[in-house]
Amino acid sequence: MRIVNPSFGLMPPEAEQISTRPVDWVHDPIVLFSNSKPNARELLEGVRDKLGEIRNVDDVGFVYKDSASQPAPAAIIDQVSGKYRVALLALGD
Amino acid sequence: MIATDTFRPLILAQAKARKVTPKLVVVKHPIGGLNATELSGRIDQAMEGLKEIIGS
Amino acid sequence: MQDDVEELEVLEIGDLDFDQWNEYAIEQGWSDGMPLLPPTETAVARFTAVSRGDNEPFPPISPRRVIPTLDSLAANAVMAGCRPEYFPVVLAALRGVLEPDYNLHGSLATTHPCAPVIMVNGPLRKQLEINCSSNCFGQGTRANATIGRALELILLNIGGAKPGIMDRSTQGSPAKFSFCFGENEEESPWEPYHVRRGFSASDSVVTVMSGEPPHNINDHASFSAEGILTTISQSIAQPGSNLMYGKGPFMLVLGPEHAATLKRDGLSIGDIQQEVFQRARVHVSRVSKENQREYAGADRFPENDYYTVCPGPEDIHVAVAGGPGKHSAYIPSFGGTAVCSVRVSQPA
Numbered sequence: 001m002r003i004v005n006p007s008f009g010l011m012p013p014e015a016e017q018i019s020t021r022p023v024d025w026v027h028d029p030i031v032l033f034s035n036s037k038p039n040a041r042e043l044l045e046g047v048r049d050k051l052g053e054i055r056n057v058d059d060v061g062f063v064y065k066d067s068a069s070q071p072a073p074a075a076i077i078d079q080v081s082g083k084y085r086v087a088l089l090a091l092g093d
Numbered sequence: 094m095i096a097t098d099t100f101r102p103l104i105l106a107q108a109k110a111r112k113v114t115p116k117l118v119v120v121k122h123p124i125g126g127l128n129a130t131e132l133s134g135r136i137d138q139a140m141e142g143l144k145e146i147i148g149s
Numbered sequence: 150m151q152d153d154v155e156e157l158e159v160l161e162i163g164d165l166d167f168d169q170w171n172e173y174a175i176e177q178g179w180s181d182g183m184p185l186l187p188p189t190e191t192a193v194a195r196f197t198a199v200s201r202g203d204n205e206p207f208p209p210i211s212p213r214r215v216i217p218t219l220d221s222l223a224a225n226a227v228m229a230g231c232r233p234e235y236f237p238v239v240l241a242a243l244r245g246v247l248e249p250d251y252n253l254h255g256s257l258a259t260t261h262p263c264a265p266v267i268m269v270n271g272p273l274r275k276q277l278e279i280n281c282s283s284n285c286f287g288q289g290t291r292a293n294a295t296i297g298r299a300l301e302l303i304l305l306n307i308g309g310a311k312p313g314i315m316d317r318s319t320q321g322s323p324a325k326f327s328f329c330f331g332e333n334e335e336e337s338p339w340e341p342y343h344v345r346r347g348f349s350a351s352d353s354v355v356t357v358m359s360g361e362p363p364h365n366i367n368d369h370a371s372f373s374a375e376g377i378l379t380t381i382s383q384s385i386a387q388p389g390s391n392l393m394y395g396k397g398p399f400m401l402v403l404g405p406e407h408a409a410t411l412k413r414d415g416l417s418i419g420d421i422q423q424e425v426f427q428r429a430r431v432h433v434s435r436v437s438k439e440n441q442r443e444y445a446g447a448d449r450f451p452e453n454d455y456y457t458v459c460p461g462p463e464d465i466h467v468a469v470a471g472g473p474g475k476h477s478a479y480i481p482s483f484g485g486t487a488v489c490s491v492r493v494s495q496p497a
Contacts, residue, residue: 001162001170004193004224006179007306008158009215025147038125038443039132043095046136047143054147067396067447069255069485088143091096091104093125093260102314103212103258110214110309 026055028085033072034064040090047088095139097122118142158220159190179228179306181298181326188224196223196236203240203494208247211254213309217243225306229299235277235292238355239299241493242267242329245357246300250487256359257310260317261391263483264324265304266360266400267297268468270343271353273493274331281331283472286363297327324362330470336405337469338412345418346490353493358400358466359486361391363478368407374414377407378421381477382428385458388435390481395449395457397484398464401425404471404478422462430455 030051032044041064048060063080065072080087094115096104099122108115120138127135165173170187174180186192197219209216226239246253246265256263269279280290288294310316318325334341343354368380381401385392392399401421403411411421433441433454444450459465466488471477482488 001165001187002190003160003162004188004190004220004227005156005158005160006188006221006224006228006302007177008156008221008224009210009213009217009307012209012214012216036447039127040124041446042129042132043120043124043136043139046133047095047139050136050140051143054144067394067485069259069261069391069394069396069483070252071255089094090124091094091100093097093099093123100317103317106309106315107212110212 023086025086029059029061029083030086030088031061031063031080031084033080033087033089034062035089035091036065036068037090037093040064044088044090094118095120095142097124099123116146118146158218174228178311179302181301181305183326185228185302186230188227192227193220193223195233196226196231199233199236200240200494203237205244205494207243210243210247210304210308212257212315213307215307215309217303217307221307222303225302226295226299229302230291230295231299232277232291232295235296235299237493237495238269238273238277238296238353239303241355241491242296242300242357243303245355245489245491246304246359248487248489248491251357251359251489252483252486253304253308253359255485256483257304257308257316259483260319261483262318262320262322262325262361263359263391263486264322264328264362265297265300266324266358266480267300267329268342268356268400268470269296269329269331269353270334270341270348270356271493272351273353273495274334279329279331281333281470282336283474285330285333285470285472286328286478293329293331294327297329300329301325301327322362324360328360328362332468333405333470333472336408338408339418339469342466342468343490348490348492353495354490355493356466356488356490358398358480358488359483360400360480361482363402363480366477366479367475368477369475372410374411374416377410378424378428381407381479382425385425385429385479386431388431388437388440390458391484392458392481393431393436393440393456394444394447394484395460397482397486398459398466398488399482400466400468400480400488402468402470402478402480404474404476405469406473406475407477408469418467419462421467422465425465426457426459426462429458431458
């Protein structure tokens with residue numbers, strides 16, 4: 001029996017190819033990015049406090065999505081990618 | 094990326110679809126609904142994982 | 150298998166009988182748990198022939214982010230048990246959930262038990278015998294059962310929304326098998342829903358929303374608009390609903406008898422939206438302190454001690470469906486989603 005594969009799909013031509021250079025965790029600017037679920041912010045703030053053991057945390061930024069259920073607005077992503085070398089995301093429930 | 098163990102498969106599948114390899118720190122599920130004491134355990138767990146990634 | 154996008158579009162799977170085929174399909178992860186019809190090349194060709202005029206390309210389907218082909222879409226409609234003539238409706242529903250505001254990725258990855266709710270308006274309802282009347286949300290009608298199922302299978306097999314991996318719903322819901330119905334335009338005292346959204350009455354339109362199964366609203370005793378609106382609004386105002394975040398729309402599907410009473414007492418659709426928006430509010434005493442703090446952290450505060458359940462009256466999507474009886478339903482959305490309507494592209 002010959003069937004059409006119901007899971008067949010084509011990779012989009014613009015599929016991302018992302019390359020990154022190594023991160024300097026002590027000096028590179030870091031942002032903490034919350035998915036806005038309960039306790040995500042508190043978790044990231046706790047991590048920031050502990051990051052103080054290895055780096056200056058005065059320049060560690062914090063951003064969050066407007067809504068836990070919606071994607072982060074492009075403006076926030078652009079802002080983060082332009083300003084920071086590392087985004088530490090909290091994902092989960 | 095800090096995620097709970099429950100969401101690890103979703104993140105890995107998403108990363109594969111985007112052809113990226115995320116630096117992933119996995120903590121025990123859940124995060125929401127925890128009190129401050131419980132959450133501090135997750136913060137410690139997240140920091141341990143982060144230190145492994147940082148290499149310090 | 151579906152993780153490998155280099156796979157073949159046509160597969161030779163040997164001589165399998167119906168049971169063997171189903172065991173094979175389940176093994177591949179293609180099933181929703183129920184038996185599937187085999188998507189043979191011949192069967193698929195009958196479906197694609199119906200939609201050959203629909204040449205608008207599809208964007209990638211989240212979360213797997215691959216672009217479907219007309220054949221692979223048709224294969225899922227075949228497996229779901231659709232008739233070929235249902236296929237344009239399935240494609241319109243897919244285009245609806247692929248609109249960016251629908252937030253397909255979020256609605257599939259969430260722990261909330263949402264599923265695509267499909268409502269059909271226009272002449273195709275009758276041509277395809279889509280149930281708009283008694284038991285329209287339930288079993289017993291091939292079009293309702295299989296159109297919704299086809300979309301779900303497409304999201305599973307092409308989109309990759311595998312339960313427990315990409316689909317993270319805590320409990321899921323029966324709506325994830327299929328949730329498709331038609332508006333009962335013939336018994337609605339108002340203009341059909343799609344006409345109110347700017348389409349022509351002669352258009353056939355598919356409207357989709359990421360929502361929960363219908364929540365029944367029973368009111369046998371009220372004989373006034375005032376009484377029915379009270380019951381409807383208090384049924385909607387629930388502190389455990391995703392609507393409590395105040396971000397999303399919801400559908401209010403009036404049974405024809407409730408609709409007739411509201412119309413008799415002079416209410417327009419706009420009046421109903423306004424009344425329900427004002428009345429369906431949750432008092433702070435019904436909301437936990439922790440949740441109140443959480444909402445406040447997102448700049449969401451009660452108005453005069455009441456939380457609204459949607460951003461505004463226009464986010465209440467009113468339609469009429471069902472048969473005789475004193476029941477209506479509301480369908481809460483996922484929240485971070487929009488109600489999207491798409492005209493069905495019919496073959497020339």
